[in-house]
Amino acid sequence: MKLIKYLIIYLFLLNLNNYLHAKDPSALINEIVDEAALILSSDDPVESKIIKLNAIAERSVDIDGISMYTLGKYRKTINDDQKSKYQKLFRSYFLKNFSSRLVDYTNPKIDVVSQKKINDKYTIVNSILEATSKRPQVKIDWRIYTKNPDKPLIRDLIVEGLSLARTQKEEFNSIIQNNDGNINALFKTLEEYLIK
Numbered sequence: 185m186k187l188i189k190y191l192i193i194y195l196f197l198l199n200l201n202n203y204l205h206a207k208d209p210s211a212l213i214n215e216i217v218d219e220a221a222l223i224l225s226s227d228d229p230v231e232s233k234i235i236k237l238n239a240i241a242e243r244s245v246d247i248d249g250i251s252m253y254t255l256g257k258y259r260k261t262i263n264d265d266q267k268s269k270y271q272k273l274f275r276s277y278f279l280k281n282f283s284s285r286l287v288d289y290t291n292p293k294i295d296v297v298s299q300k301k302i303n304d305k306y307t308i309v310n311s312i313l314e315a316t317s318k319r320p321q322v323k324i325d326w327r328i329y330t331k332n333p334d335k336p337l338i339r340d341l342i343v344e345g346l347s348l349a350r351t352q353k354e355e356f357n358s359i360i361q362n363n364d365g366n367i368n369a370l371f372k373t374l375e376e377y378l379i380k
Contacts, residue, residue, distance in 0.1 A: 209307040209328040210299045212336050216244050217294045217311075224289050234283040241282050246329050246337035247275050253339075254353040258360055262367055270367070273374040280378060294324065305331045306339070 223236045241247070251274035252259050262270065286292075293314040301307045307328045315321040327340035327349075340349040356370055363369030 207334065207336050208299075209309050209326070209330060209336050210296050212244065212328065212338075213294075213296055213309045213311060213326050216240055216338075217292075217296075220286065221292060224286065224292065230287055233287055237283045237286055238279045241279060244338055245278075245282075246339050247278050249329065249337070249339055250278065250349055250352075251275070253349055254356050256353050256357045258357070258365075258367060261365075266367055269371065273371060273378070276378055277374045301330075305329060307336070308342075 219240055220237060223233050223240075226233070228236075248271060251271050254274070255262075255270065259267070294311050295314065297310045297312060299307055299309045307330050309326040309328055311324050311326065313322040313324055323344050325342040326338055327342065327347075328336045329339045330336045340347055342348070359370050359373055360367060
């Protein structure tokens with residue numbers, strides 16, 4: 185009986201320990217935003233900033249999850265070699281796109297306003313990119329994948345109500361459809377973007 189009692193206490197403490205070490209989605213976004221702001225406001229060369237920004241994305245964004253989502257219905261029709269090639273191309277495409285958009289900001293100020301747990305897998309973190317003399321205030325919602333509470337990952341950004349992942353999915357699907365369902369047309373488009 186004592187053994188069962190100790191086992192129950194141990195399991196309770198283990199679950200409590202896991203809960204305490206789980207990363208809060210709002211804290212994740214604050215951490216990323218603060219780190220990115222330090223990089224962007226530094227005097228480092230552009231190339232150095234890009235490397236550091238990409239490192240943030242590599243550990244904070246579910247790039248593979250986004251790549252499969254943006255492939256839409258075509259993810260079910262490609263073979264393993266095509267899937268591997270696509271994921272490599274998408275990762276390079278995503279990182280180049282991500283860092284090239286961000287590197288122009290010198291000191292972005294993003295305030296986390298609230299968060300809402302949608303279900304066990306997703307939480308939405310609401311934030312505001314503060315207005316400056318050059319740009320208006322922008323509402324940004326972060327879709328955080330929280331299936332593993334110890335490692336929440338960004339799955340999407342919704343900027344002023346527009347999902348970037350959904351927009352990318354529509355663009356990729358349009359490229360494939362306009363080329364008779366040939367996935368190689370998308371590969372070619374991504375490769376061309378990467379060599380620019």
